[in-house]
Amino acid sequence: MQNVLDVVADLAATLPFEGWQVGLILLAGVWAGLINTIVGSGTLVTFPVLVTMGVPPVTASMSNAMGLIAGNLTGAWHYRHELKGVERTLLKLIPFSVVGGVIGAALLLHLPETVFGYAAPALIVVALLFVIFQPRLQALVRRRKDEQAEAAAAAARARGETPRPLDPDRAPQPVSLYALTFLAGVYGGYFVAAQGVLLLGILGVFLLASLQAANAVKVVLVALVNIVAAVSYVLFALDRINWWVVLLIAVSSTVGSWAGAKIGRRLSPVVLRTVIVVLGVVALVNLVARLV
Template sequence: MDLLGSIFVFFAGLWAGTINSVVGSGTLVTFPVLIALGFAPVTASISNATGLVAGNAAGAWGYRKELAGRRSQLIRLLPASLLGGITGAYLLLHLPEVVFQYAAPALIVLALLMVAFQPRLQRWVQSRESDPETAARDKRHSVLLVVLVYLAGVYGGYFVAAQGILLVGILGVFMAGTIQNANAMKNILVLGVNIVAAASYLLFAFDRISWPAVALIAVSSLIGGFIGSKVGRRLPPNVLRSVIFTLGLVALGFMIAKLVN
């Protein structure tokens, strides 16, 4: 990367770290930038996921107060999330790269749809907060919750983008508490998935990682994670979603262009 490219990656990581802690889908900021700079899709995905671990950790720490009283739920859900992350990372590393080249555009479309419908999803979540039957449903659907968290982990280990939005939706429906509790739990589960995925990449795909990109994203997303946990909730969500959606379309355009050529 040249100096200008490094600047773009740094600010993309800063933004991604900020919105990951409060919204999710920060990968739809960093991944398109890496693709636009000429990185191969798998290299971009691996480097991006590895670098964003620092930002995930900062966001999880910033939301630690919202996890009070959630230890038993965390102990139950984190193993499923970790196992899903390992599965997704395995698929990314062992399926032919051409599979990712075709799958990534479809996954970007799925992620963009989740971003676009996030307000409706959040209203659905918030409408449950005063539901007296929530606790009973949590017990009744505990197995389904674990399965869905595992599948979200598979998705996250393979592609990362919008995993947080997917998890907030799952946790908001099947876990008692407020949307902030769901968001705090989401930050921990996403951190777990990205750690095991990054560890898999270090062990089995070391030569496919762009370390300059990882370093820039790690430092900037760490800063962004702390910013997001402090003041990110005050940012206009419509502005964030608009930028994420636009950059996601850019990534989609670049990847489709590569497939056509």
Template sequence: MVLVLLAGVGAGVINTIVGSGTLVTFPTLVAFGVPPVTATMSNAVGLVPGNITGSFGYRRELAGQARLVRTLVPASLVGSLIGAFLLLTLPEDAFITIVPVLIVLALVLVVVQPPLQRWLKARREAAGADAPSIEAMGSGRRALVLVTVLGCGVYGGYFAAAQGILLLALLGILLPQALQRVNALKNVLVLVVNVVSASTYIVVSTFGGGRHHLDWLAVGLVAAGSLIGGAVGAQVGRRLSPVLLRGCIVVLGLVALYTILGMG
């Protein structure tokens, strides 16, 4: 119980700063005997409090982005519903086959994030100013942004690991504005995905006839930890060693990969 609680704290911190906190909580839950699909569902519900505190902590960077948020939130919502539907309807064998691929993708994103962030920062500085509003963009670029957010929502609704990194990287390219402002937008969109997915899982667990269920002890422990971690991540998380943080994520991701492949 203590280890799951601490994993929730770590995931809350990591999700707020970087993304990929699921690579901390998911292998922890699976290691203690929680079935993979149940672990994914319980993890998504438990991480919502951390998403809320993390988004609130970045409220200053969200200033002036209300219209952009209102435009992108529906895409995250729809994508999350699609991803949750796939998780609940595809057989567990499909999950065990697909998730290792998603974990490898997540680990690659974790490893390449530092040079990617440096490139994005240089691109922002070269631009010299924030991007215009999404309404001022060309129709093709607006459509690309919406499709990107929708796709990340599907990914997040199905598994969630590193959806924040994926959003940060892609929106950083498509929306040439300050990286911290993109990070604040990322936190809100991830919050939407996780709230929608979590709500879906709760309804299915309650009224679905027992085919899928939540581990409420795991949910409570991860929720308590992520609530603390989200607040810490927004306030002091940037002082943590990024190398150490990234190294821990990679190690835990490899543990998750080994565990899932073992089940297959």
């Protein structure tokens, strides 16, 4: 027993954070998992907290992406039933998303860290814009889905057939869907924040399926991009990963994802988006201050 306590004590001695910092990171991870389950963009909670705690931006991005995988997988499992009817379409999209994720991770690993220092503020602005305009984006998606369903029903009536629900696995998907899914993978592999919101916007408009099915596909693709990026980091940048951050974010984001699936839908989306925007602005100010 004493040996175990000694090992724990030695391990705790390597913790690069003070107690209050650990608590803040854990809180951010829980909140990120909760937000990812409901509206997405949880990285805009954890990333600014990590940078503020003194973690270098690239290390924060890598470690955070790896830590959030546990929450991503929890969300993917939660949405597994919504994937019925779009399995073949998902299999067609996976290579585009994965290859994009590999390219994005390669860019993060091989470009100078100063490039990320300049790119990160711009990408945070893009991410925040997606979060701020998410309600309008969702309204556009719903309208698009209604138009698709009505067009399919009208075509069926014109042929003298009874309108049936659209089968996305048999309907030809537009080429733009695959191209934009690839670009979203590149974005996610390089900079994790708000890739879910970006991808849902793409799938919601271009994927010939229901909004729930689009959201389920999004959850799986985001998880795969993060896994691909994490494998790349482990293989080629092991020394740049902060494993304490990975552990803290993994545990706390999993708890947050579970809570989001259970009780998170009772929380106001406006409040959640406000928290995302405030912390995103904190990260933006912090990164710009470093450049200045």
